[in-house]
Amino acid sequence: MDKGRLEAFTDGVLAVVITIMVLELKPPHEATLPALLGNWPVFASYVLSFLYVGIYWNNHHHLMHLAERVNGRVMWANLHMLFWISLFPFTTAWLNEAHGEHGQFPAPLPTLVYGSVLLLAALSWIPLVRSLKCINGGAEGALARALGNNWKEKVSPATYLVAIALAFFAPIISCVLYAVVAIIWIVPDRRIERHVMPNP
Amino acid sequence: MDKGRLEAFTDGVLAVVITIMVLELKPPHEATLPALLGNWPVFASYVLSFLYVGIYWNNHHHLMHLAERVNGRVMWANLHMLFWISLFPFTTAWLNEAHGEHGQFPAPLPTLVYGSVLLLAALSWIPLVRSLKCINGGAEGALARALGNNWKEKVSPATYLVAIALAFFAPIISCVLYAVVAIIWIVPDRRIERHVMPNP
Amino acid sequence: MDKGRLEAFTDGVLAVVITIMVLELKPPHEATLPALLGNWPVFASYVLSFLYVGIYWNNHHHLMHLAERVNGRVMWANLHMLFWISLFPFTTAWLNEAHGEHGQFPAPLPTLVYGSVLLLAALSWIPLVRSLKCINGGAEGALARALGNNWKEKVSPATYLVAIALAFFAPIISCVLYAVVAIIWIVPDRRIERHVMPNP
Amino acid sequence: MDKGRLEAFTDGVLAVVITIMVLELKPPHEATLPALLGNWPVFASYVLSFLYVGIYWNNHHHLMHLAERVNGRVMWANLHMLFWISLFPFTTAWLNEAHGEHGQFPAPLPTLVYGSVLLLAALSWIPLVRSLKCINGGAEGALARALGNNWKEKVSPATYLVAIALAFFAPIISCVLYAVVAIIWIVPDRRIERHVMPNP
Numbered sequence: 001m002d003k004g005r006l007e008a009f010t011d012g013v014l015a016v017v018i019t020i021m022v023l024e025l026k027p028p029h030e031a032t033l034p035a036l037l038g039n040w041p042v043f044a045s046y047v048l049s050f051l052y053v054g055i056y057w058n059n060h061h062h063l064m065h066l067a068e069r070v071n072g073r074v075m076w077a078n079l080h081m082l083f084w085i086s087l088f089p090f091t092t093a094w095l096n097e098a099h100g101e102h103g104q105f106p107a108p109l110p111t112l113v114y115g116s117v118l119l120l121a122a123l124s125w126i127p128l129v130r131s132l133k134c135i136n137g138g139a140e141g142a143l144a145r146a147l148g149n150n151w152k153e154k155v156s157p158a159t160y161l162v163a164i165a166l167a168f169f170a171p172i173i174s175c176v177l178y179a180v181v182a183i184i185w186i187v188p189d190r191r192i193e194r195h196v197m198p199n200p
Numbered sequence: 201m202d203k204g205r206l207e208a209f210t211d212g213v214l215a216v217v218i219t220i221m222v223l224e225l226k227p228p229h230e231a232t233l234p235a236l237l238g239n240w241p242v243f244a245s246y247v248l249s250f251l252y253v254g255i256y257w258n259n260h261h262h263l264m265h266l267a268e269r270v271n272g273r274v275m276w277a278n279l280h281m282l283f284w285i286s287l288f289p290f291t292t293a294w295l296n297e298a299h300g301e302h303g304q305f306p307a308p309l310p311t312l313v314y315g316s317v318l319l320l321a322a323l324s325w326i327p328l329v330r331s332l333k334c335i336n337g338g339a340e341g342a343l344a345r346a347l348g349n350n351w352k353e354k355v356s357p358a359t360y361l362v363a364i365a366l367a368f369f370a371p372i373i374s375c376v377l378y379a380v381v382a383i384i385w386i387v388p389d390r391r392i393e394r395h396v397m398p399n400p
Numbered sequence: 401m402d403k404g405r406l407e408a409f410t411d412g413v414l415a416v417v418i419t420i421m422v423l424e425l426k427p428p429h430e431a432t433l434p435a436l437l438g439n440w441p442v443f444a445s446y447v448l449s450f451l452y453v454g455i456y457w458n459n460h461h462h463l464m465h466l467a468e469r470v471n472g473r474v475m476w477a478n479l480h481m482l483f484w485i486s487l488f489p490f491t492t493a494w495l496n497e498a499h500g501e502h503g504q505f506p507a508p509l510p511t512l513v514y515g516s517v518l519l520l521a522a523l524s525w526i527p528l529v530r531s532l533k534c535i536n537g538g539a540e541g542a543l544a545r546a547l548g549n550n551w552k553e554k555v556s557p558a559t560y561l562v563a564i565a566l567a568f569f570a571p572i573i574s575c576v577l578y579a580v581v582a583i584i585w586i587v588p589d590r591r592i593e594r595h596v597m598p599n600p
Numbered sequence: 601m602d603k604g605r606l607e608a609f610t611d612g613v614l615a616v617v618i619t620i621m622v623l624e625l626k627p628p629h630e631a632t633l634p635a636l637l638g639n640w641p642v643f644a645s646y647v648l649s650f651l652y653v654g655i656y657w658n659n660h661h662h663l664m665h666l667a668e669r670v671n672g673r674v675m676w677a678n679l680h681m682l683f684w685i686s687l688f689p690f691t692t693a694w695l696n697e698a699h700g701e702h703g704q705f706p707a708p709l710p711t712l713v714y715g716s717v718l719l720l721a722a723l724s725w726i727p728l729v730r731s732l733k734c735i736n737g738g739a740e741g742a743l744a745r746a747l748g749n750n751w752k753e754k755v756s757p758a759t760y761l762v763a764i765a766l767a768f769f770a771p772i773i774s775c776v777l778y779a780v781v782a783i784i785w786i787v788p789d790r791r792i793e794r795h796v797m798p799n800p
Binding site (some may be wrong): 002005006008009012013015016017020023052070075079082083086087089090093094097098099100107108109111115 | 207208211212214215216218220222223225227228229231232234235236247250254257258261262264278313382386
């Protein structure tokens with residue numbers, strides 16, 4: 001089966017997710033600098049979620065580039081991943097809107113939930129890759145060889161777990177950790193690119 | 201006429217439908233677990249509607265994969281199907297928001313309407329398949345042979361009808377039936393896949 | 401220049417327009433039949449606007465199918481058409497929400513504005529076709545021959561004008577006329593289809 | 601790596617951005633001409649932002665048309681540009697909603713922020729072009745030769761800077777300058793088009 005529509009649908013969902021989050025950026029009622037700057041956590045979380053969707057799109061692009069065939073199992077693994085990503089606008093909005101006891105910000109529980117959805121999206125990557133390998137040459141195929149062993153795929157879930165564990169003690173550190181993982185990923189997956197497009 | 205744009209437009213509409221439903225997931229104002237868990241029916245119905253859109257996308261992908269030609273009749277049959285799917289966010293929102301007499305939840309009428317739109321979307325599949333068969337070799341063509349006889353296409357409308365009939369007596373059972381149909385469909389349509397990509 | 405992206409962008413905009421209109425379908429607060437049926441004008445106008453976007457998508461599909469080349473002028477003519485279509489959700493919402501003096505519904509001015517945007521969208525079709533003819537063989541080229549002379553393209557603007565003129569006297573008749581034009585167009589543009597896909 | 605998905609994702613994001621801005625066009629509650637006309641600044645800013653997204657889409661189309669290869673760096677440069685464009689709905693909404701001291705409209709700070717985001721989007725075009733040149737033949741390649749030297753790319757940021765500087769003294773003139781830059785750009789980039797499609 002052709003991978004074109006799977007890519008097109010994924011592009012569509014990610015494009016909508018990345019842009020409906022901007023609807024959360026409610027303009028302040030006053031035309032003053034304090035009013036604008038008072039919005040900074042909302043803006044920061046928008047940047048972070050934008051980066052995460054960009055990272056998933058980028059990695060999906062790289063991954064599908066190597067795959068030649070898809071099947072029903074791949075399609076459902078892909079939808080499963082899109083499901084968790086589609087929750088980013090919800091967790092981002094809750095992180096921004098709900099303050100903890102005594103006005104604590106970010107609040108512990110929304111910080112924990114934000115990280116949990118990041119973790120579940122990261123884990124949903126695993127069955128997607130597995131189903132793609134399965135139909136594209138197996139553990140010894142071109143896809144498996146090109147992917148090799150990615151340390152980032154191990155570091156991210158571990159960091160999310162640490163951040164989730166810290167959410168009730170130091171939620172601000174959890175948020176810093178979420179940002180750190182994003183920064184690690186922004187460097188695109190050189191493994192595949194090197195494989196496909198060796199520099200002259 | 202080329203089927204590419206029909207697929208692209210369908211992908212676009214389904215991608216928007218699947219993601220605007222997330223706008224219904226209003227984050228609770230309080231950063232507490234009860235506030236989050238109090239949202240569970242909204243979340244459950246989001247999952248259900250996400251699954252249904254995913255199922256339609258999947259089946260549409262499989263169906264169009266076999267078709268080689270489309271015409272104006274196919275395009276309108278497809279738009280007709282998209283119309284009913286575009287109502288999913290509305291029926292999902294009403295199911296979530298409106299409580300019945302004495303606070304009954306789910307309320308009977310929204311449960312009935314939710315199922316009726318599912319039924320109408322399922323029925324709109326029939327003229328779409330028929331118009332595609334008509335232009336792709338007729339009742340004896342490759343499309344018709346590959347589709348064969350799908351028991352799911354008969355079981356789903358019957359189950360919806362039972363669920364609709366139960367809506368005023370036991371709406372919670374209706375909702376369970378809607379979920380059961382979704383689960384039945386999540387197994388992708390093996391008939392076409394087997395036909396197109398026989399396992400080695 | 402390649403027409404693929406022009407089609408993809410148009411598909412994207414129309415897919416978003418057709419589905420954000422559903423956000424106007426606010427579910428009633430009560431779970432009762434009168435509450436649902438009280439929404440009927442909103443629902444009717446959703447159906448009408450859905451049909452109009454579907455018609456534009458269909459005709460655009462047919463038109464671009466014949467075109468082989470596009471240029472900057474075509475791209476701006478296309479964006480100009482998309483602009484008027486992007487106003488459909490606004491005019492649909494105003495038609496639904498604003499009542500006239502003494503609660504008159506539909507109110508005259510929103511009815512007039514709804515029709516004016518339909519008229520402007522219809523008129524924006526003319527420079528789009530002209531710019532496409534210009535770059536695809538001119539007045540004697542395949543595109544021009546296939547398009548020929550379409551009576552619908554003359555009847556629609558005339559009917560809109562009548563409906564607009566009637567908006568202050570009988571807005572309900574204006575709305576009926578808008579629906580009549582939609583029904584006329586739902587029959588796809590046979591001229592092009594016959595040309596491209598002659599029946600065997 | 602193939603440029604198709606980069607184009608498709610960009611088309612998706614721009615299509616969503618251009619159409620969610622219409623959600624800002626709240627229909628007036630009254631069905632009267634003054635109520636409609638009182639909306640004119642909102643409408644004018646919608647037209648302006650629509651034009652800007654259209655310009656970016658057009659120029660992106662022209663640019664990618666010449667490029668043959670993309671890599672990870674191009675993908676991030678492209679996402680960076682999309683980020684600033686995704687803020688257009690926010691800055692447009694703030695410009696429309698917030699009045700300055702003594703009801704001044706447009707208010708200075710939102711005018712300044714609107715222009716700053718336009719400036720940052722314009723500047724984000726530079727690394728995108730650079731990364732594309734780098735992978736498509738370098739400073740002497742076909743892409744670099746076709747792009748040549750574009751005076752518009754120098755005039756726009758300079759004009760934005762002047763408009764930003766004027767925002768606190770004469771915000772209305774700033775807005776006029778934003779419109780002037782849009783009009784300059786609406787003439788598509790003839791350099792590339794001439795290069796690719798010389799008139800016979």
